[in-house]
Amino acid sequence: MRSGTARRFKRRLTAFAVALALPVGLLVTLASPAQADEKASATFIKTSDWGTGFGGQWTVENTGTTTIDTWKLEWDFPAGTTVASHWNASIAKDGNHYTATPSSWNKSLAPGKSTTIGFNGSGPGEPSNCKINGLPCDGSGEPGDPAPSAPGALKTGEVTDTSIALSWSPATDDKGVSKYHVFRNGTEVAAVTGTSFKDTGLLKGTEYAYSVTAEDTAGQRGPASGTLKAKTTGGSTQPPGEHVKLGYFTEWGVYDRNYHVKNMVTSGSADKITHINYAFGNVQGGKCTIGDSYAAIDKAYTADQSVDGVADTWDQPLRGNFNQLLKLKKANPNIKVLWSFGGWTWSGGFGQAMQNPAAFAESCYNLVNDPRWQGLFDGIDLDWEYPNACGLTCDTSGPAVMKTMMQAFRSKFGDQLVTAAITADASDGGKIDKADYAGGAQYADWYNVMTYDFFGAWAAQGPTAPHSPLNSYDGIPQQGFNSDDAIQKLKAKGISADKLLLGIGFYGRGWTGVTQKEPGGTATGPAPGKYEQGIEDYKTIKPRCASNGTIAGTAYAHCGNQWWSYDTPSTVQSKMAYAKQQGLGGAFFWEFSGDTANGELVSAINSGLG
Known part of the structure; x- marks a missing residue:
């Protein structure tokens, strides 16, 4: 929205260098001893889920005693589940197999350090056949030392305007569980030794997604529990069914x-x-x-x-x-x-x-x-x-x-x-x-x-x-x-x-000096507009430069040497x-x-x- 005696529009957003990211769903622990003292783990959780799609996040952590110079994460999705936009890493797809490699700024991890990568996905599936640096996703301990199981039966207790109480069934591990990590919307909010946690300081009338992972006495983290959605009380804005x-x-x-x-x-x-x-x-x-x-x-x-x-x-x-x-x-x-x-x-x-x-x-x-x-x-x-x-x-x-x-x-x-x-x-x-x-x-x-x-x-x-x-x-x-x-x-x-x-x-933005119909072409400057160069009302563009293509859910038009986009x-x-x-x-x-x-x-x- 803009002010002034003529229409003012938001100028360009400041550009930031953004790399790419990865998925969401379960927490899966992955081990990778590239050297005797080099170990890594990765955990995967769903940060959101809207039925036909989801938001996901992997956390890659150096659990060893030497710096990891780089890492590679691999997993499979079942048919019908795919990765869309992603950040903080690059993702390559080969059929249903996905490979994530880090950006330049997060490929090196010192001992105890971690990085996160995220993405938006479509479909209901969960990742499987996970590997990090070529090794199976079975924890960061020595061979034969399995990671803990996933905690079970995550459920809510008392829910107020600003808090949600959680509990879960204990995970199992051959050496014993030392702590549980609680995640809210993909971000760890607590590490507790028991099987319950009260999340406080929340917004009223707001839905949150929770999952929990277990860590054993060797420092290995197991897979995540199922994702539980819970909504605080209060804060309703619109009656049901109204927009x-x-x-x-x-x-x-x-x-x-x-x-x-x-x-x-x-x-x-x-x-x-x-x-x-x-x-x-x-x-x-x-x-x-x-x-x-x-x-x-x-x-x-x-x-x-x-x-x-x-x-x-x-x-x-x-x-x-x-x-x-x-x-x-x-x-x-x-x-x-x-x-x-x-x-x-x-x-x-x-x-x-x-x-x-x-x-x-x-x-x-x-x-x-x-x-x-x-x-x-x-x-x-x-x-x-x-x-x-x-x-x-x-x-x-x-x-x-x-x-x-x-x-x-x-x-x-x-x-x-x-x-x-x-x-x-x-x-x-x-x-x-x-x-x-x-x-x-x-x-x-x-x-x-x-x-x-x-x-x-x-x-x-x-x-x-x-x-x-x-x-x-x-x-x-x-x-x-x-x-x-x-x-x-x-x-x-x-x-x-x-x-x-x-x-x-209710307007379009356009360039002149364009020869390419599809997006991504070069231009020589802004297209002419009645009130401001490079911008025009929908009612004016529609008859002058009719849409002849769509991309990313919106329309574009190439007419003469002009290129416009509008809804x-x-x-x-x-x-x-x-x-x-x-x-x-x-x-x-x-x-x-x-x-x-x-x-x-x-x-x-x-x-x-x-």
């Missing part, structure tokens, strides 16, 4: 774009959405402030322009977009409206404002609930691009600032909606890793994950790439820059799926199917004026989510 269908309405759209609140009615879109984010309010001087007061509260509408066919008068106390939105809500009482603050251009004031979170939240509450537009806003959306990271400007507030902000706003806004637009940069060490989005999620009704603008003509010479890929593909310019990787990373950090909305862009009703439908499959809270889009006069993209979101 958020949210669109951004831009304050400045009433000028050159000539898009007004009534257009949501004439296009049929008002009947197919649940929420509107009004963009944008500003953040300056430590406070929330109104953006363009003329467009918001003063612009007079004639009868033919007005939602209800009644013209504004010169002396009425409230006119402009706010009055039109109040009329829209009266005709469509199911619609909720939030005031969104920040955006690409106006995010620079968040850092200063967060020096006093309580005062910042109070200023926003007073503005959102100003008596002059009483009944208009149902809450607030915070669009900070980006906390503790760089957007148009750079912030150095520290990772805790996201949690602190959301907590302060929840405390002030009470049962009103509190949401935030957040980054979709899932690269290793990228923007998702820069702030405590999981900590903030417990105070949010949902997050709008900005799963667009991954690639564009700011890279003037290309390579051409879809700006909103649903998943990774061979040749993608940057690993971690796709919707699925972002969703999986946020879920792995402990954010409940129903608090995540998938983002759809169509068909690709939007497929993305909505993904959102439902993942259990997401719904979807949102940027923004209304990019759609056709009959609202065909909004219709695709509505029918796709049901």
